[in-house]
Amino acid sequence: MISPFASCLFAILALGLLGLPIGYAMIAGSILYLLLAGLDLGTSAEQILNGLYNSYVLLAVPLFLVSAEIMNVSKMTDHLLRFCDMLVGRFRGGLGHINIVQSIIFAGMSGSAVADLAGTGRISIDMMTKNNRYPVSYAAAITAASAVIGPIIPPSIPMVLYALISDTSVGYLFLAGVVPGLLMAVSQMVINTIMAHRRNFPVEAPIPVREWPGITLAALPALLMPAILLGGIYGGVMTPTEAAAVAAAYAFVVAAVWYRNITYGETYGAILNASRATASIGMLIAGALVFNYVVTIEQIPQTVKTLLAGYDLSPTAFLFWVNVILLVLGCLLEGSTIILIVLPVLIPTAKALGIDLVHFGIVAVFNIMIGLITPPYGLLLFIISAISGAPLRAVIRDTMPFVIAMIIALGIITFVPETVLWLPRLMGYKG
Numbered sequence: 290m291i292s293p294f295a296s297c298l299f300a301i302l303a304l305g306l307l308g309l310p311i312g313y314a315m316i317a318g319s320i321l322y323l324l325l326a327g328l329d330l331g332t333s334a335e336q337i338l339n340g341l342y343n344s345y346v347l348l349a350v351p352l353f354l355v356s357a358e359i360m361n362v363s364k365m366t367d368h369l370l371r372f373c374d375m376l377v378g379r380f381r382g383g384l385g386h387i388n389i390v391q392s393i394i395f396a397g398m399s400g401s402a403v404a405d406l407a408g409t410g411r412i413s414i415d416m417m418t419k420n421n422r423y424p425v426s427y428a429a430a431i432t433a434a435s436a437v438i439g440p441i442i443p444p445s446i447p448m449v450l451y452a453l454i455s456d457t458s459v460g461y462l463f464l465a466g467v468v469p470g471l472l473m474a475v476s477q478m479v480i481n482t483i484m485a486h487r488r489n490f491p492v493e494a495p496i497p498v499r500e501w502p503g504i505t506l507a508a509l510p511a512l513l514m515p516a517i518l519l520g521g522i523y524g525g526v527m528t529p530t531e532a533a534a535v536a537a538a539y540a541f542v543v544a545a546v547w548y549r550n551i552t553y554g555e556t557y558g559a560i561l562n563a564s565r566a567t568a569s570i571g572m573l574i575a576g577a578l579v580f581n582y583v584v585t586i587e588q589i590p591q592t593v594k595t596l597l598a599g600y601d602l603s604p605t606a607f608l609f610w611v612n613v614i615l616l617v618l619g620c621l622l623e624g625s626t627i628i629l630i631v632l633p634v635l636i637p638t639a640k641a642l643g644i645d646l647v648h649f650g651i652v653a654v655f656n657i658m659i660g661l662i663t664p665p666y667g668l669l670l671f672i673i674s675a676i677s678g679a680p681l682r683a684v685i686r687d688t689m690p691f692v693i694a695m696i697i698a699l700g701i702i703t704f705v706p707e708t709v710l711w712l713p714r715l716m717g718y719k720g
Contacts, residue, residue, distance in 0.1 A: 315576030382485025619660015
């Protein structure tokens with residue numbers, strides 16, 4: 290006879306394969322488990338309501354999404370690209386470097402890889418492919434690769450979700466992501482430099498120095514947002530959730546007052562798009578909350594912990610295998626699903642081995658971001674292929690050198706924890 294938990298897993302898998310969103314599939318499978326196990330079906334609603342309404346930190350998700358949407362429609366990214374051109378456009382492969390640098394700056398405002406890609410993807414690709422300066426597949430590949438920097442450098446929606454399941458500080462997670470995010474960007478710029486020389490990409494004409502002040506002034510409101518957010522959080526003025534609200538308000542004020550290029554209709558559309566994305570993430574979180582309750586009843590984390598203890602793994606070996614598992618899962622599953630379903634099973638073992646949970650969280654999120662651009666189901670690959678019109682196979686081919694470089698960077702932050710924990714400890718973290 291099939292156990293209730295096996296029936297639950299089979300139901301989730303079957304419904305997912307039939308096309309039902311994974312959040313709904315997890316809710317349905319978990320209700321089936323409660324029914325077969327003879328438990329109160331109302332527990333599912335109780336877990337969802339308690340989880341969603343008692344998690345103040347989750348308010349940051351819709352607010353960061355609103356901020357990103359407003360920045361997209363207000364053309365703030367145009368000024369950022371011009372500023373990045375001023376900084377790095379003069380080097381060989383300069384347009385690729387511009388793509389990466391603008392992602393670093395945009396990362397300090399959106400917290401979402403998809404928002405970064407949607408905000409600058411079309412503009413960046415058009416800029417690189419104009420007059421056939423770069424192959425469209427390469428332009429698409431570097432745009433997708435640089436977009437994953439967004440959730441590593443603070444603020445970060447995946448880190449907010451990780452804080453929810455691990456009970457770690459969102460503020461320290463944000464700080465811990467700065468150095469890994471910059472390391473990811475440097476690894477991509479190295480690959481871009483190599484490819485630029487190998488394929489003889491053009492060198493852009495340098496922007497005259499006399500134009501620098503005007504370009505900087507135009508981009509200044511966008512450049513100030515990360516400083517305002519991080520300064521407010523670590524200066525004790527606001528919590529990360531309050532910072533998300535400030536980000537949304539600041540983006541609107543800059544668009545409406547400074548740039549004066551956003552209409553009522555565009556504002557409504559931005560809020561509507563953010564609401565849709567929030568609803569999608571919310572259903573996924575709701576499904577995860579119910580399923581995690583099932584997993585807890587079945588004592589799956591304890592079982593995994595006991596199983597791994599039998600292998601007598603060291604912290605280094607455990608982190609190595611976590612990287613392997615997450616890299617494989619990242620090829621197949623959506624990132625939020627991994628954070629909400631897989632990581633709660635691994636966190637107790639990480640704790641038992643004495644692994645710092647802030648370090649573990651950054652390693653996990655870094656892994657999951659790489660998964661966004663790895664075949665066969667890398668979400669950003671499909672999005673950028675649709676945006677650019679480049680064949681998916683060509684995009685994957687040109688993306689792989691960036692993936693390899695980021696895996697090397699992942700190895701550094703995994704086995705040299707100080708690359709992650711140095712900045713949080715400088716700001717008072719005791720872990």
